[in-house]
Amino acid sequence: MNDGENTVERDETEWRERLSEEEYRVLRENGTEARFSGEYVDHDADGVYRCAGCGSLLFESETKYHSGCGWPAFYAATDGSVTTQVDESHGMRRTEVRCASCDSHLGHVFEDGPDPTGKRFCINSVAMEFDDDPEDR
Template sequence: MAGSETQRDDRTVPDSDEEWREELDDDEYEILRERGTEARFSGEFVDHYGDGEYVCAGCGEVLFDGETKYDSGCGWPAFYAAEDGNVVRKEDDRHGMRRVEVLCANCDGHLGHVFQDGPDDKGGERFCINSVALEYEDAE
């Protein structure tokens, strides 16, 4: 990967849109850089559970611990908590809705949205995340 000074998990974060296009496949680019959404129940991590970590597909930043993943029935991977400081929340009023977008704090990649309908006993949040925006790393 060409370019940048920012690095996480042995990956350099691209500086330009051109570098992102070279680094990501078409689906990853659409989700992470263009704020797209994959189809419900289509992602590889919808029914995936493990003790490892879910990291950003764009830069490798740790985003969610596998222990925080649960079946919300929404059709996308759902987590009740994110790694402190590794996600950013941003108001999103696209598509005639008022939502809170979730971005990777390291590379600014679009991950999905957070809603206030998660498990009450876990804080009440549901991070609804696109599988394409994630990679899974097994616990060591």
């Protein structure tokens, strides 16, 4: 995880112009899309997943797996791509995952994932863009 500073800074007007309503709700207002509704839940193509807010590389398809949680799940983020913080909303205590580059909300990470990390990054599909071009990696 990255504890570094955000490298993408936009004001709220710029975010609203750049993002769809649903992207804004999830990325900037810490929203969550409905279970099993996201574009990437059952997505199995080779490539990388980038932040929908800034385009930063977040996850590689090799780390994606079917967890049954209803959101795309990964056992590892790319080095330095995400930050985490405690989330005590909705009467729960969870670990929130945010983009290290633009501080957008991506989802949550849990300690019940597969080897080799034991992590389950549950990430909103709307928070990501899939890139299948190996030149972009």
